[in-house]
Amino acid sequence: MKSFSLRAAINTLALCAVVIGIILLFAGWPIYRFVIAGGFPMDMSVTKQNASGMIPDVQVPTLVDPATPHSAYSRKGLDGEQYRLVFSDEFNRDGRTFWPGDDPYWEAVDLHYWGTKDLEWYDPDAITTSDGNLVITLTQQPWNNLNFRSGMLQSWNKFCFTGGYMEVNLSLPGGPTAQGFWPGVWTLGNLARPGYGGSNDGMWPYSYDSCDVGTLPNQTWPNGTAPDAAKHSGSQDYGGELSWLIGQRASACTCPADAGEHPGPSPDVGRGAPETGDRGSASQSIQIAPFTSGYNWKNTSPHVEFNPDWTIQQNQWHGSVYQESLSAEVMTDNTSFSGRGYTTYGFEYDPGPDGSIRWAINGSSTWTVHSSAIGPDAAAGIGQRIISEEPMSIVLNLAISFAFQEPEWGKLKFPASLLIDYVRVYQKGKPKIGCDPPDHPTSEYINNHMDLYMNPNISTFAQSNYTKPRNRLSATGCS
Known part of the structure; x- marks a missing residue:
């Protein structure tokens, strides 16, 4: 037994x-x-028809692309702290496509980007991967009643990050002596989707959590008067008016009864969609609202810092009735064009009312903006603007537009391509990635207002069937 x-x-x-x-x-x-x-990793056996009607060959990396070299898994930040890689895409597999449904992190749009009077139509087939690059190609050809065709790739509502460092290694289109191409590597708060005007209206480029006149249409009181700066300190092209924005749609002044039309986490938290990044060859900027009197943000020390190792020129254009812009042009080398050479562009930021943002080229800091540069402005009656606390999506595009610069048609050669070797995002401390963080949620609001984010023909919020939440400082208040 x-x-x-x-x-x-x-x-x-x-x-x-x-x-x-x-x-x-x-x-x-x-x-x-x-x-x-x-x-x-995604299930490689899954086949699903995409928006083009084709079945894509989906081989998607994890958040950190396995092709990223281990030497790039961490970095010492511009602030001296240690950062860890939280997202990367090396674009090493040829022939990737980016129609809706093709990729878990990226999606190309199919629309005309009318907001900046672009001359091209964005078509998903203008974007692919080849020889270790993401390739966005601008061609001169009739396309949907326009004369040019190009591409815009977005991570909107797929991958977002809050705080940290984003770096892109790229080769610009064309050459250093011809102007006209408008490449973009930038980020936008997830509550707005680039190219979808209805989602932007009243969200872009607000980064504001105060309840005052800055949240109201045109930055004026309901009777249309005061503060004086809102009526007379703006561009003379607009009669001196400072702002033509419809007001912050999801402001800290939202009436409690209208909480259902506010993204949350509560109706007294100001929400928006600020913009940050590199537009053009080396234009490093942020776009914010509401606006300082005369768009005169504090552009001197100690509010901003410039690295003397770089030749930097502050952009003399500080804004218009639709945005306030903090921008600087940085002189770079003349070799990183058309695949002959590559340059890394990046920015590192700490979110919040006491935050800062630092731009970099080839890992070297160029200039820094501290939150004090966009502090309270008594003349305009506004409070502190915020270094973005919103979950930020990534945008990569190649455009052509008179709004950027006068194209030198005789020097421009088509087709022209923006080549992106990689995109990498780093963060310090506990990672904060995702498009729906608890302190700044977006998913429920987007799902409840889907037409704003899926129909590019809705150009303003008023054209939609949705209701703008009431502002308690408006003429009718919360009654």
Whole structure:
């Protein structure tokens, strides 16, 4: 009897060991991949028709692309602190497509970007990957009643980050002596989608959490008077008026009864969609609202810092009735064009009312804006603007527009391509990635206002069927 019990015990232990081994093999490994390696890979066997009607060859990396060299998994920040890689795409697999449904992190748009009077139509087929690059190609050809065709790639509502450092290694289109191409590497708060005017109206480029006249239409009181700066300190092209914005749609003044039309987390939290990034060859900027009197943000020390190792010129254009712009042009080398050479562009920022943002080229800091540069302005009656606390999506595009600069048609050669070697995002401390963080949620609001984000023909919020939440400082208040 004792012998039988011993054999039974041994057999039971052996069986348990086999079961545990199987569990570790099929459960432990995925857990390891998720916790250590940065997420689950997509199921390569899944085939799903995309918006073009084709079945894409989907081979999607995890949040951190396995092709990223391990030497790039961490970096010392411009602020001297250690940062860890939280997202990367090396674009090493040729022939990727970006129609809706093709990729978990990126989607190309199919629309005319009328907001900046672009001359091109954005078509998803103008974007692919080749020879280790994301390739966005601008061609001169009739397309949807326009004369040019190009591409815009977005991570809107797919991948977002709050705070940290974003770096892009790229080769610009054309050459250094011809002007006219308008490449863009930038970020936008997830509550607005680039190219979808209805989603932008009243969201872009607000980064504001105060309840005052800055949240109201035109930055004036309901009777249309005062503050004086809102009537007379703006551009003379607009009769001196400072702002033509419809007011902050999701402001800290939102009436409690209208909380359902506010993204949250509560109706007394100001929400918006500020813009940050590199537009043009080396134009480093942020766009914000509401606006300082005369768009005269504090552009001297200690509010801003410039690295003397770089030739930097502050942009003399500080804004218009639709945006206030903090911008600087940085002189770079003349070799990083048309695949002959590459330059890394990046920016690092700490969110919040006491935050800052630093731009960099080839890992070297160029200039820094501290939050004090966009502090309270008594003349305009506004409070502190905020270095973005919103979850930011990434935008990569190549445009052509008179709004950027006069194209030198005789020097421009088509087709022209923006080549992007990689996109990498780093953060310090606890990672804050995702488009729906608890302190700045977006998903429920987007789902409840989907037409604003899916119909590019809705150019203003008033054209939609949605209701703008009431502002308690308006003429009718919350009554």
